[in-house]
Amino acid sequence: MARSDRYTAFVNTGVGARLATSLGLPRPVPLRRYTPGQPVTEGQVLVGGHGDTPAVTALRGGLTAAGVSLTETPPEQERLGGVVLDLTAAETPADLESLRATLAPALRRLGRCARVVVVGRDPRGAGSPAQRAARRALEGVTRSVAKELREGATANLVLTGDGHEAAALGTVLFFLSARSAYVDGQVVRVGDAEVDTAAESPEGPLTGKVAVVTGAARGIGADIARTLARDGATLVCVDVPAAGAQLAQVANEVGGTALQLDVTSEDAGARILDHARTRHGGLDVVVHNAGITRDKLLANTDADRWGSVLQVNLLSILRMNEALLAKDGLRDGGRVVLVSSIAGIAGNRGQSSYAASKAGVIGLVDGYSCDPGLRRRGVTVNAVAPGFIETEMTARIPLATREVGRRLSSLAQGGLPVDVAETIAYFAADAQSAVSGNVLRVCGQSLLGA
C-alpha cells in the first residue's frame, strides 16, 4: 500500500472499518507481498477438481517440495491459504459442478490474501463444442470468483496442455504466492515446451543470469532491477544519459552496471549486447521497460508528439531486438519481457499515441512468440500490462481521478511498482520455459478493458 493511499489506511483502522462497512464502501486491505524465505501461502491449500485430476497429480510433488501443505478436505478451524482446482478433465459444462461443489464451501474458509487457482485446458485445443464450452466457462467463473473475493484474495486461471501439466508448476506457484499480489482475474497459457523443474533454486531463480532493464533509473524500472537482482540476476541498468544520477544509484544498489544510452539511438541494441558480453559474459533476460507518455487528445496531437511516443515505446524495441534476438544475441533459453499497459488493451482518452504503442507491444508478443527460430532456441516472449500503479507519475494525477483509478478494481487499491516487477521476474525464471506469448495484466482486476 502506498503511503499516499490514505483511504486504505483509514478503512483498516477500527473506526474506518465500521464506517466503510455501514456505508457499503470498498474495504481494501494491505496486500501480502513477497519477501525471501516466506512460505508460499499462509495456511493449507485445498486441492480438488474433476475426474482423475491429472494436473493435481502432476503438480503435487512440486508443490509439496516448494513447502505447500496440500489437503483434500477443508479444515474445520483454520483458514485456507488457497485452493487449487483441477478442471483439466472436464468434458462438458455439466462437469463444472465439480468446481462448484469444491469451491463454494471453501470460499468461506479462505484467509486474508488467499489464492484461488483454477487449472484448465486451452479451449482452442478442444475436441468438441461441449468440451470447448466447458473449458471456456472456466474463464467466466474464475473472473467472477475474483470479483467476489474479499480481503486481498485473488483468483486466476492457468491453462495447460495434455501431458504437460508439470510445466505449469512455476505459474501455479506464482499465483499461490505473494509475488502475484496485484494479479487478479487473469489467465495464463502454459505451452508444451520441456521444463527442467529441478534446475531452479527457489531462493535465487535467476542466479547466474544476466538481465538488462531499460528505463531503470526510476519508478517501475528501478523496482524491476531490484527484484531481478534479489532473485539472483546480474543487472545491466539502462536509461537516458540525463537520468544518469538516479541510474547510478540503482545500479550501485543492485550491484550491477549502469549503461547510459538512449534506447532510440541506432546502435542501442548492439551497445547493450556488447556491454552485457564484455562486462558479464552474455545476456539472458531483456526487459524493455523504457517508455514515455505525451498525453493529448488526438485532435491536438502533432506529428512530433505522436512520433516520439511510437519511437520510444515501440519502434526502439523492434530496432534493439534486431541485435538482441539475433542468433549471436540473447543466449539459448533467453527471456524477453515487454511492458504493455491496460491503456493498450482498453484504450484511454487522451492517450491515443500511448495506447497505440502499448497495443503494438501486445502485437510484438504475438509476433515474436510465434517465431520458430526463437522457439527453437528456447527464447520466450511475454508482456506485463500494468493497471493503476502507484508511481511518481500517478501521484500527479488529480485526487478524484486518482481515487477512481485506485478503487475501480477488485482489490480496490492501486498496485505497487514491485507488483509489476514480481510478474516480470516470474516470466524471467527458467521454470517458465513453457510460458510464452502471454500478456499478463497486473491491475488488481481493474474494470477497465476487462
Next chain:
Amino acid sequence: MTTTRRAAVLGGNRIPFARQFGPYAEASNQDMLTAALEGLVARHGLAGERLGEVAAGAVIKHSRDFNLTREAVLGSSLSPQTPAYDVQQACGTGLEAAVLVANKIALGQVDSGIAGGVDSASDAPVVVPERLRRKLLRLSRARTAGQRARAAAALRPTDLGVQVPAATEPRTGMSMGEHMALTAARWGIERQAQDELALASHHNLAAAYERGFFDDLVTPYLGLTRDQNLRPDTTLEKLASLRTAFGTGPEATLTAGNSTPLSDGASTVLLGTPEWAQAHGLTPLAWFVDAETAAVDYVGGEEGLLLAPAYAVPRLLARQGLTLADFDLYEIHEAFASTVLTTLAAWEDEEFCHERLGLDAPLGAIDRDRLNVTGSSLAAGHPFAATGGRIVATLAKLLHEKGSGARGLVSICAAGGQGVVAILEAA
C-alpha cells in the same frame, strides 16, 4: 626504475562542471567527489569492490576535510575496506593523483585504483583574520580565570571580519590572471588568437556532447547534465566584444571569454592492470606511459607562472625518445587561452628552446587539429583539482577510438610555478 607492469586507464567519470554559485553552490567537495565516485562505480560495476586505493584531492579545502578522499570512499558504494589518501598539488592535483596510482600499479603495489579531484569555488572555506585567530587560540589555552579574562579582554571589535581565500600567489601577491597577462604580453600573444582558441574549445566540446561522446564519461548531478559554462553558439564576435579582465592598457588581452571561470566539479579515473581489468570485464583504454613534473622560478627568476609544462614536456620526451610531433592528440589545459598559446610559442621559439631548455633546436610546432579535440577548460570550466581527471579519462577514450598505438600528451599548469605532464598510449 624498472617497470614490471603496465598501468591502464580503464574508464572515467565526472559530474558536469558548474560555474561558481551555480547549481552546485550548496554542494561540498565531499558531496561532489562522492557523486563522481558513485557514477564511476556504477559504470564499471564496482559496488562492494575493494580497490587498491583511491587518491584524490582538492585545491581549496576546509580544515575539516583532512581525510576528504577517505570520507568520500566511505560514503560511496565501494567496499569500506578501500584505502584512500588526499593529494594536493594545485591544479596539477588530479593528474598527479593519476601518476601516483599508475606508479603503484606499475610497481606491483596495487592492482587497481581510482585517481580523482574535486573543487568548489562556491563552498569555499572562510577564515578569520590572523590576529583574531591568535587571540582565540590564546583564549582556549587559558587555564585560570585570570588568564581567561585577560585573553578575552584582548579581543577587539576591529579584530572581527572574514577572509575568503583568493587565487592569489602568496609570494607575489598577484592573481593568476595578472601573472598570465604579464606572460602573454611578453610573448605578444594576440587577443584574436586567444578568442579563436576559446571558440574552438566551445565548439569542440559541444560537438562531443552532441555525438554522445560523454555518455560514458559524465553522470549528471543536481539537475545539471552538461557543463554549465559551455556556450555551443558563441561566436568570435561575441568573444571579441568582451572587456578585458586582466592586464592594463592597450596590451591587455585576457577576457572572461578566454580565461577559465571559477567552477565547481569533480572527476575520477579508474586505473588497473590488464589482468585486473579482464577479471572485471573491463577493457583497457590507454596505457599510462610516463609522467614528469617541472617547476619554474617565477618569483625571483624571469619565468612566467604558468610556463612550467614548457619545461616538463621536453624532459619527458627526451626520456621516452620521442619528439613533439610524435603524438596523435594533445591535451593542453586551457587555464587561459594564452597559457596554451604561450606554451606552443615557447616550443617553437629558438631562443627559448636554446637558452631556457638547453636544446639545440626548437621543440617544434604541433598540428593544431590534434589539440583539445573535444574541448578543454575554457568551455568545460576548471574546478582546479578536477581538471586532471577530466583530461585523462577523455584522452584515454579518444586514443582508444583511434586504435592501438595512438599516442597522447597531457599538459597541465599549476599554481606555484608548477606543471605536470604525462603520456598516454592507446591500449
